[in-house]
Amino acid sequence: MPIARPDWPQATTVDAIAHNLAVVRHRIARACERAGRDPASVRLLPVSKTVDQARLRLAWAAGCHELGENKVQEAQAKADGMADLPIRWSVIGHLQTNKARDVARFASEFQALDSLRVAEALDRRLALEQRTLDVFVQVNTSGEASKYGLDPIAVADFVQQLPAFPQLRVRGLMTLAVFSPDPDQVRPCFVRLRELRDRLRPGLPAGIVLDDLSMGMSGDFDLAIEEGATVVRVGQAIFGARATPDSFYWPTTAAAEGTP
Numbered sequence: 001m002p003i004a005r006p007d008w009p010q011a012t013t014v015d016a017i018a019h020n021l022a023v024v025r026h027r028i029a030r031a032c033e034r035a036g037r038d039p040a041s042v043r044l045l046p047v048s049k050t051v052d053q054a055r056l057r058l059a060w061a062a063g064c065h066e067l068g069e070n071k072v073q074e075a076q077a078k079a080d081g082m083a084d085l086p087i088r089w090s091v092i093g094h095l096q097t098n099k100a101r102d103v104a105r106f107a108s109e110f111q112a113l114d115s116l117r118v119a120e121a122l123d124r125r126l127a128l129e130q131r132t133l134d135v136f137v138q139v140n141t142s143g144e145a146s147k148y149g150l151d152p153i154a155v156a157d158f159v160q161q162l163p164a165f166p167q168l169r170v171r172g173l174m175t176l177a178v179f180s181p182d183p184d185q186v187r188p189c190f191v192r193l194r195e196l197r198d199r200l201r202p203g204l205p206a207g208i209v210l211d212d213l214s215m216g217m218s219g220d221f222d223l224a225i226e227e228g229a230t231v232v233r234v235g236q237a238i239f240g241a242r243a244t245p246d247s248f249y250w251p252t253t254a255a256a257e258g259t260p
């Protein structure tokens with residue numbers, strides 16, 4: 001059965017957003033049932049890129065109290081504009097070192113760590129702000145050159161270096177699956193991330209925790225949960241289809257934006 005990619009309608013009222021959240025939670029519950037898991041073991045991270053602040057205030061009223069954003073500039077503008085609401089901000093997109101200072105100021109979580117340079121820059125800025133940051137290491141499980149993230153074989157060495165950055169609280173691994181309507185293409189990406197996590201867990205340095213697996217988006221989070229996701233990042237199924245093409249967020253060649 002192909003993965004359904006429906007034309008998600010725009011949700012522009014509190015009720016519409018609340019309805020979509022209920023549908024997503026129902027899908028989470030069904031996937032957990034199939035996998036024999038407790039739905040409480042899956043955290044839903046609403047992804048709000050391209051959604052304006054007026055709609056995000058409706059989303060807050062509908063129960064979205066943490067939000068994921070792909071780009072730092074967009075996230076920071078929203079965090080500033082909605083500073084009156086206690087929103088927990090998660091940056092889920094590739095970061096350049098010159099944006100580390102901004103992330104250190106407003107974000108509670110960063111899910112796309114894939115270089116020691118970024119880890120070092122974040123740690124230094126966080127120390128100045130006297131803050132800590134929950135961090136996920138991004139892994140490229142699809143083998144596509146267009147995807148950011150570490151090669152799976154590089155992750156073991158990488159995590160051994162992370163205790164050098166005490167402001168980073170390492171929580172787990174994150175991945176984007178291959179974009180395909182074919183579950184037989186998508187599922188192995190999720191399996192790869194889980195197996196990698198399971199292999200690494202026994203030998204982790206003190207203070208480094210890899211309990212969490214952030215994997216699964218609007219079209220494929222059911223599969224991700226069946227394969228062990230503890231965080232699903234869901235935008236379009238909550239807010240409606242995006243007009244901005246995904247290539248804006250995931251450049252077709254990583255080199256187009258500078259090497260990660």
Ligand SMILES: *Cc1c(COP(=O)(O)O)cnc(C)c1O
Pocket residue numbers: 047049070092093176216217218219233234235236237249
């Ligand atoms: C946009 C985005 C998502 C959510 O994608 P949807 O199709 O809107 O559910 C998940 N993860 C990352 C890294 C994203 O940039």
